[in-house]
Amino acid sequence: MVVDPAKLRIVLYPEPVLRQVAQPIAEVTDEVRAVAARMIELMHQAPGVGLAGPQVGLPWRLFVANPTGEPGDDRVYINPTLTTAGSNTAREEGCLSLPEVTVEVIRPEAATIRATNRDGEPFEDSAGDLLARIWQHEYDHLDGVLIIDKMSPIDRMANKRALRALEGA
Ligand SMILES: [Zn+2]
Numbered sequence: 001m002v003v004d005p006a007k008l009r010i011v012l013y014p015e016p017v018l019r020q021v022a023q024p025i026a027e028v029t030d031e032v033r034a035v036a037a038r039m040i041e042l043m044h045q046a047p048g049v050g051l052a053g054p055q056v057g058l059p060w061r062l063f064v065a066n067p068t069g070e071p072g073d074d075r076v077y078i079n080p081t082l083t084t085a086g087s088n089t090a091r092e093e094g095c096l097s098l099p100e101v102t103v104e105v106i107r108p109e110a111a112t113i114r115a116t117n118r119d120g121e122p123f124e125d126s127a128g129d130l131l132a133r134i135w136q137h138e139y140d141h142l143d144g145v146l147i148i149d150k151m152s153p154i155d156r157m158a159n160k161r162a163l164r165a166l167e168g169a
Contacts, residue, residue, distance in 0.1 A: 020054060028078060082113050087109055
């Protein structure tokens with residue numbers, strides 16, 4: 001195994017890996033499954049509702065999500081593609097790689113995701129509200145996009161101190 005899942009940690013902005021475009025996962029191996037399991041663990045510890053590969057230092061097209069925090073509600077999306085639908089809605093978002101930062105992000109309210117699961121099988125799911133938003137936020141991470149890229153001038157002022165602390169760390 002190239003990656004030791006036990007050593008994975010959540011990386012913080014401005015770690016360069018967060019700005020990379022992540023690469024597709026060629027095959028769902030035991031290594032990928034172990035990484036996904038560790039990401040689920042880190043997501044719950046944080047606690048958060050989603051975590052993407054680049055956030056644990058891996059430029060892999062993979063993210064995990066859990067909209068309710070219930071152990072049975074863990075989801076793994078490998079090589080996802082996303083289509084969005086519905087009207088745009090604004091909602092405050094945080095990010096485990098940007099502690100103390102909140103940004104009001106406008107996104108379509110619904111989405112359909114196609115991905116590969118932990119067994120290497122393709123699946124499709126549709127959602128609205130929180131889950132659709134988590135998908136869009138995590139999908140952005142796979143393309144190196146962060147919520148601070150979507151800040152309004154007001155958000156920029158409100159988050160100035162937190163961002164400066166991260167950039168100076
Ligand atoms: Zn995030």
